Amino acid sequence: MKKYALLILGLASFWSCERTVFQESGASVDPFVNFDYLWNEVDEKYSYFELKNIDWDSIRVAERAKLFQGMSEDSLFRVLGGMLAQLRDDHTNLISDFQISSFGVRFLGADQFDWRVIEDHYLQDPYITGPFVHDLLRNDSIGYVRFSSFTGTMSAKNLNFILNRFKDTQAMVFDLRENGGGAVDDVFQLLSCFVEERTLVNYSRILLVLVLHHHLQEHFYILVKQEMHF
DSSP: OOOOEEEEEOOOOOSSSEEEEEOOOSOOSOHHHHHHHHHHHHHHHOOOTTTTTOOHHHHHHHHHTTOOTTOOHHHHHHHHHHHHHTTOOTTEEEEOSSOEEOOOGGGGSOOOOOHHHHHHHTOSSOEEETTEEEEEETTTTEEEEEEOOBOSOOOHHHHHHHHHHTTTSSEEEEEOTTOOOBOHHHHHHHHTTTOSSOEEEEEEEEEEEOSSOEEEEEEEEEEOOOOOOO
16 A cells, blocks of 8 residues: 655645645555554644634544455545545645545535636737736726736736726726635735735644644734835
C-alpha cells in the first residue's frame, strides 16, 4: 500500500502555492496504519475544526469502521478521501498515482456561469490587459471586467488602464465567478482601489506545528485606499 500525499492548497488555495503537509515515508500495507497516519496528520495540522464545528473524533470512529484487512488501494483511497471531504474544504486534497480527492464546493449550488455565452453574446471587441479580459457593454454605458484566476501577475498599470477606460461609464462589473483562486495579494490589490477608509477584508488562521507544542496564529488584513492615476 502506498502512502498518499495530503495537500493544503493554498484562497480559494486562496494562496498561490501548493503545500505538501506530509510526504511519503514509512509506507505500510496496513489500511489501519495508513488511516491513522492521515487522521493524525490532519488532527495536528488542520486549524478550522472549531471554526467549522467539525467533530474530527466522531468522524474517525465512523470512517475507520469502513476499513478491513486486504482492501484494495482504491477502496482505501475512497475511505480516506471521504473522510477529508467532511472538512468541506477544497484546499485540502488527497493525491495518489491514480486519483485525487476533493470536496467540490462549486457543486453545492447551480452553475450559472458560462464564459462562452459571454464571449458570444456580450463581448464585441475585448481587451486583454494582464490577467483581465474587459469590454464595454450597453452602448458603452457599462464596463465589464472578467477576472478568472488570481495569477499573481496583476499590476498597478493594468488596473490604471482599466479604471481609466471605464471612468465615464455608469457602472463597472468585475466578474469573478468560478475564479480558480491563486495569489491572495491580487485580491487585496484589487479591493484597495475601491475602499474609502481603512477596511478589514480578510481574516486567516494558521496552525503552526512545533516540536513541543502547537500555536495558532491569527492574521488580519486591513486595506487603505490606493490612489489610482488616470
